[in-house]
Amino acid sequence: MNIIVITGASSGLGREFALQLNKMHYVADEVWLIARRSDRLEALSKELSYPCERLTIDLSKEEDLNQYKKLLEKKNPVIQILINCAGFGYVGGFQTISYEQQSSMIDLNCRALSQMTYLSLPYMKENSRILQLASSAAFMPQPGFAVYAASKAYVLSFSRAITEELRKQKIYVTTVCPGPIRTEFFELAEQYGSSFTLKKYTMVEAPQVVKAALQASKRKKELSVYGIPMKCFFVISKILPHKLLLVLLRFMK
Numbered sequence: 164m165n166i167i168v169i170t171g172a173s174s175g176l177g178r179e180f181a182l183q184l185n186k187m188h189y190v191a192d193e194v195w196l197i198a199r200r201s202d203r204l205e206a207l208s209k210e211l212s213y214p215c216e217r218l219t220i221d222l223s224k225e226e227d228l229n230q231y232k233k234l235l236e237k238k239n240p241v242i243q244i245l246i247n248c249a250g251f252g253y254v255g256g257f258q259t260i261s262y263e264q265q266s267s268m269i270d271l272n273c274r275a276l277s278q279m280t281y282l283s284l285p286y287m288k289e290n291s292r293i294l295q296l297a298s299s300a301a302f303m304p305q306p307g308f309a310v311y312a313a314s315k316a317y318v319l320s321f322s323r324a325i326t327e328e329l330r331k332q333k334i335y336v337t338t339v340c341p342g343p344i345r346t347e348f349f350e351l352a353e354q355y356g357s358s359f360t361l362k363k364y365t366m367v368e369a370p371q372v373v374k375a376a377l378q379a380s381k382r383k384k385e386l387s388v389y390g391i392p393m394k395c396f397f398v399i400s401k402i403l404p405h406k407l408l409l410v411l412l413r414f415m416k
């Protein structure tokens with residue numbers, strides 16, 4: 164049985180990945196949709212022509228991840244595509260957000276993503292693919308978004324490393340690094356502070372980002388950075404010292 168696994172499928176990019184794979188008639192026997200809101204997963208599964216397995220789990224809880232492990236053991240599928248989309252961030256100074264909330268970002272964005280990848284790999288074969296949702300926030304440290312940016316730098320570094328490790332097995336990893344996208348993400352993110360104004364002008368729509376990410380994955384590309392502003396930001400963050408960029412950022416705010 165060939166399957167697609169999508170975390171964060173209840174909204175935003177995760178939901179869009181499911182819809183676009185469905186629209187392009189990507190061949191799979193089942194899609195496994197993972198998130199906490201069961202009503203959203205149920206509604207999405209009705210829109211898809213694939214048989215769906217819905218896992219209403221909290222990925223930041225070790226015991227919940229065990230349910231995924233058990234389902235894999237029971238069904239013994241081949242994972243054709245794993246899309247690690249679940250993630251969130253809080254905008255605001257490091258001292259203004261509780262430590263529990265800061266560490267919950269690390270739990271989901273870093274630990275759960277790594278564990279999902281680890282649990283899934285034994286069920287992957289030649290030509291299986293992984294899409295890891297990092298962010299352009301991974302490109303440099305971001306004061307006022309410190310833990311989120313650091314968590315995405317982890318995703319980028321971790322994913323690029325395993326891209327190399329998995330090359331011999333012909334399992335292909337694409338790390339997706341978009342800039343701001345209009346999803347529910349900002350409703351949660353801006354509870355404690357507002358985003359840098361420039362981000363609002365570079366906001367893009369989820370379907371474009373997902374389309375580009377799926378194309379990059381199909382072409383076995385290591386990275387997907389959507390849009391000219393983010394491509395420029397990526398290049399600048401490689402060329403200029405981060406210390407200088409941080410000073411420029413101080414004056415742009």
Ligand SMILES: NC(=O)c1ccc[n+]([C@@H]2O[C@H](COP(=O)([O-])OP(=O)(O)OC[C@H]3O[C@@H](n4cnc5c(N)ncnc54)[C@H](OP(=O)(O)O)[C@@H]3O)[C@@H](O)[C@H]2O)c1
Pocket residue numbers: 170171172173174175176177197198199200201203220221222223247248249250251252271296297298299340341342343344345346347348349
């Ligand atoms: N939107 C942006 O501007 C942007 C930019 C760059 C990168 N990204 C990254 O893209 C990914 C998707 O973001 P999005 O924009 O689609 O945001 P979103 O619409 O808020 O979706 C986040 C998804 O993660 C799931 N999730 C959150 N906490 C979870 C938990 N503890 N256990 C299981 N699932 C959980 C949510 O489902 P439930 O609430 O139902 O659990 C939801 O489906 C994230 O990793 C984000 O960091 C977003």
